Amino acid sequence: MTDFECTPQxxxxxxxxxxxxxxxxxxxxxRLLDKALAxxxxxxxxxxxxxxxxxxxxxxxxxxxxxxxxxxxxKIELLMQTLLLDTVTHFKLEEQCMEQYEFPAREAxxxxxxxxxxxxxxxxxxxxxxCNIETINHLSIYAADRFPKWLLNHIVTMDTVMxxxxxxxxxxxx
Ligand SMILES: [Fe+2]
Ligand SMILES: [Fe+2]
Numbered sequence: 453m454t455d456f457e458c459t460p461q462x463x464x465x466x467x468x469x470x471x472x473x474x475x476x477x478x479x480x481x482x483r484l485l486d487k488a489l490a491x492x493x494x495x496x497x498x499x500x501x502x503x504x505x506x507x508x509x510x511x512x513x514x515x516x517x518x519x520x521x522x523x524x525x526x527k528i529e530l531l532m533q534t535l536l537l538d539t540v541t542h543f544k545l546e547e548q549c550m551e552q553y554e555f556p557a558r559e560a561x562x563x564x565x566x567x568x569x570x571x572x573x574x575x576x577x578x579x580x581x582x583c584n585i586e587t588i589n590h591l592s593i594y595a596a597d598r599f600p601k602w603l604l605n606h607i608v609t610m611d612t613v614m615x616x617x618x619x620x621x622x623x624x625x626x
Contacts (some may be wrong), residue, residue, distance in 0.1 A: 454600035463619035470542045482595040
């Protein structure tokens with residue numbers, strides 16, 4: 453699993469703190485999506501192999517599952533909003549730093565941020581409470597693999613160079 457523990461630190465503390473939270477949130481999102489996926493698969497299996505059990509018991513099980521699923525759906529929705537909004541805020545802070553210290557490659561770095569936000573927005577908009585199995589699986593791969601891999605690659609390339617430049621030019625108070 454790609455997480456903060458296997459990621460080299462950059463020269464500015466606020467960036468390390470926020471990168472750690474992004475990895476943690478993506479991992480938490482992956483766990484919730486996997487739970488939602490397991491529930492969907494289970495319920496698909498049950499509806500395929502429905503036995504003539506007393507109706508009341510069958511309904512009770514479904515209600516319980518529906519409650520769990522609804523509460524997890526809300527958590528997934530909130531976590532996706534948090535991950536996206538925190539990323540927006542994080543990028544803004546990095547961009548302010550780059551402007552303030554006139555980091556030479558700031559335009560390319562900011563352009564990468566813009567593209568990633570568009571991609572994240574597209575991915576997050578796939579989520580809805582009645583997602584099918586393929587969509588939940590797709591989002592689980594995004595949270596477990598695609599997003600953390602992008603983040604790691606961005607940290608060890610653009611963020612490392614930018615943080616080191618700003619640190620060398622006196623930006624130690626961030
Ligand atoms: Fe960053
Ligand atoms: Fe960045």
